[in-house]
Amino acid sequence: MPILDRFNLTGRRALITGGSRGLGLEMARALGEAGAEVVISGSNAEHLHKACEDLCSEDLHVTSVQADLSKPEEAERLSDVVLNEHAPIDILINNVGGRRINTPTEDLALEDWQRILDLNLTQAFILTKRIGAAMIPRKWGRIINISSINALWPGKAMRGRSYETSKGALTMFTKAVAADWAVHGITVNAIAPGPFLTDANKRWIGEKPAFEGEVADSIPMGRWGRPEEIGPLALYLASDASSYMTGSVLVIDGGKLLW
Numbered sequence: 001m002p003i004l005d006r007f008n009l010t011g012r013r014a015l016i017t018g019g020s021r022g023l024g025l026e027m028a029r030a031l032g033e034a035g036a037e038v039v040i041s042g043s044n045a046e047h048l049h050k051a052c053e054d055l056c057s058e059d060l061h062v063t064s065v066q067a068d069l070s071k072p073e074e075a076e077r078l079s080d081v082v083l084n085e086h087a088p089i090d091i092l093i094n095n096v097g098g099r100r101i102n103t104p105t106e107d108l109a110l111e112d113w114q115r116i117l118d119l120n121l122t123q124a125f126i127l128t129k130r131i132g133a134a135m136i137p138r139k140w141g142r143i144i145n146i147s148s149i150n151a152l153w154p155g156k157a158m159r160g161r162s163y164e165t166s167k168g169a170l171t172m173f174t175k176a177v178a179a180d181w182a183v184h185g186i187t188v189n190a191i192a193p194g195p196f197l198t199d200a201n202k203r204w205i206g207e208k209p210a211f212e213g214e215v216a217d218s219i220p221m222g223r224w225g226r227p228e229e230i231g232p233l234a235l236y237l238a239s240d241a242s243s244y245m246t247g248s249v250l251v252i253d254g255g256k257l258l259w
């Protein structure tokens with residue numbers, strides 16, 4: 001097969017959680033441009049509407065389902081809606097997550113710890129279990145978990161260590177399920193991004209403007225990642241191009257972990 005054809009997703013359908021903004025939106029665009037039908041989810045109806053409008057105006061095939069994935073029961077409901085109305089799903093990108101809080105461990109309330117674990121980990125487990133199980137009889141599937149370099153390294157700049165913990169667990173969940181489901185033709189890989197200039201980080205920069213330059217200076221390439229730079233990597237993992245890769249954690253960070 002010609003090399004570029006291995007990246008072609010015509011006839012494939014993808015679910016991308018948190019596909020309305022940031023990295024998720026750019027991964028939806030990348031997979032859509034490669035020919036996939038894409039279902040995006042998010043908690044905010046206006047953001048979803050705008051993302052669908054923008055992507056459809058680019059002639060991409062995109063629909064959306066609203067669900068607040070900070071709540072496990074909403075992840076169950078999203079699975080039901082997707083399996084009933086949008087099946088079969090060939091590619092699942094568990095992208096929703098975030099730090100949200102900057103509280104030192106000694107002050108962290110149990111409910112905040114649990115909330116961040118649910119946001120980064122529990123919903124990804126539920127979606128992998130439900131949507132991934134439906135891939136097993138079809139003997140082909142791609143699951144991509146959006147982890148973080150903070151799964152491998154506790155960042156110096158910020159607290160809220162429930163984030164590092166949950167991304168670390170998501171990374172090991174990736175490897176364990178990859179081992180179990182390799183026999184079914186399903187690959188499970190993780191992407192570990194470094195700092196990308198998305199709304200989530202713009203919020204932190206809004207609180208502390210010096211953060212933007214400090215982070216850029218800490219990266220060998222001297223700049224933040226641009227959200228669209230994650231698209232080609234997601235496409236690789238979503239397509240036949242990555243047929244011999246499973247259980248891997250691919251770092252994309254401008255060299256941040258080198259220093």
Ligand SMILES: NC(=O)c1ccc[n+]([C@@H]2O[C@H](COP(=O)([O-])OP(=O)(O)OC[C@H]3O[C@@H](n4cnc5c(N)ncnc54)[C@H](OP(=O)(O)O)[C@@H]3O)[C@@H](O)[C@H]2O)c1
Pocket residue numbers: 017018019020021022023024025041042043044045047048067068069070071095096097098099146147148149192193194195196197198199200201
């Ligand atoms: N940006 C980075 O530098 C960076 C670095 C390492 C890892 N990551 C990881 O990459 C992923 C995406 O990050 P991002 O920076 O692109 O985030 P973002 O700009 O905040 O976008 C997050 C997306 O997730 C959706 N979302 C947020 N909370 C949600 C909830 N409770 N339920 C459902 N959807 C929700 C948002 O939609 P609504 O607001 O409309 O719900 C949006 O579509 C996260 O897992 C993050 O931890 C990011």
